[in-house]
Amino acid sequence: MQYVFKLSGESFGLAVAELRALFDIFNLKFKIIEHDKNIIKIKTNANKKIILKLCERSAFIKKTYLDGKIWAVSKGRFLEREPQKKPAFHPTTLKPKLARALVNLSRAKPKEILLDPFCGAGSVLIEAGILKIKTIGVDFDANMIAFSKNNLNFYKVKNYKLTNSDATQLEKTLKPNSISAIATDLPYGRSSRASLKNLAHLYEKFLISANNVLKKRKFAAIMYPHYINLPKLTNKKLWKTISKAELYVHGGLTRKIVVLRKI
Ligand SMILES: C[S@@+](CC[C@H](N)C(=O)[O-])C[C@H]1O[C@@H](n2cnc3c(N)ncnc32)[C@H](O)[C@@H]1O
Structure with a gap:
């Protein structure tokens, strides 16, 4: 499955480090396919339910796209x-x-x-x-x-x-x-x-x-x-x-x- 994450822009280095840590926490593997500033496209075998949990736990993932459409929005939770x-x-x-x-x-x-x-x-x-x-x-x-x-x-x-x-x-x-x-x-x-x-x-x-x-x-x-x-x-x-x-x-x-x- 391929997901596109829109990360918030304060620090891309920090947002990507957090993304790597989140995949570690959930024991998941992923591969970065494209990375353009705060937009990052990844490939993973993880199921949708776990990816949703990962997005909820994250500090920097703002939006997640699946098949070209907005699939999850993490806004205002802090x-x-x-x-x-x-x-x-x-x-x-x-x-x-x-x-x-x-x-x-x-x-x-x-x-x-x-x-x-x-x-x-x-x-x-x-x-x-x-x-x-x-x-x-x-x-x-x-x-x-x-x-x-x-x-x-x-x-x-x-x-x-x-x-x-x-x-x-x-x-x-x-x-x-x-x-x-x-x-x-x-x-x-x-x-x-x-x-x-x-x-x-x-x-x-x-x-x-x-x-x-x-x-x-x-x-x-x-x-x-x-x-x-x-x-x-x-x-x-x-x-x-x-x-x-x-x-x-x-x-x-x-x-x-x-x-x-x-x-
Ligand atoms: C930058 S503040 C932490 C702020 C905290 N992250 C927060 O969001 O409220 C640093 C804290 O370290 C404490 N501190 C400084 N020296 C310390 C020491 N040797 N041992 C334990 N606490 C210390 C200070 O009292 C201060 O509350």
Whole structure:
């Protein structure tokens, strides 16, 4: 069967990385036949019901065409979870679409445990919870843990655990090799030289701790700002890089998104 997907245009690299992750999650094979900006034509043996589920789970698939006609439209499903609609609003809160993309890139499946070690007000945990994935949120700011709790309860998400602790010492509260997926938006810090150095140090320590608690061959989807060189901080003996993408936000910020797999 051949399908044509119209992907939303913020970042084609990110949309295609998400598409690949979705086919992995559903254990499906596909081949790209044509790719022209945000229009992508694929061939797959998957049945229609599964493709429909995949479209519903996606953040970036806008429309799906079959035999030249619109077959499925995924529009407006994140509106009720936009940051301003959440009872506990914080300026760092991620848009639900991006949070969903991170969850998908982490390849987490229902009933598995996904960890967001910098959970803030909980957007990643909410998107995962809606997909029936169990979640653990960590944040060293007790106020943010309270924000997450408030927001998770508002969207009636169950099966979550929140811990007020440090993402560079995850082993203190989590068992080694116990987590099935990590999806997170790292702290952005301030732009002075000293704080950039501290931020790089924080990222480096987090990557080591995250590797300890993640199961072997599982994925971490990580978003971070362009002014930190995360690939340089990533130990190649611990992680294999699966995909890289970026998303322009404004003149002073481009977000980078990397997917790492524990070796
Ligand atoms: C970019 S925000 C995350 C926003 C979140 N994705 C959301 O949508 O609400 C980063 C979070 O990391 C937390 N944080 C910073 N350093 C930390 C550390 N060492 N351990 C745990 N949390 C930390 C901050 O308190 C902040 O809530």
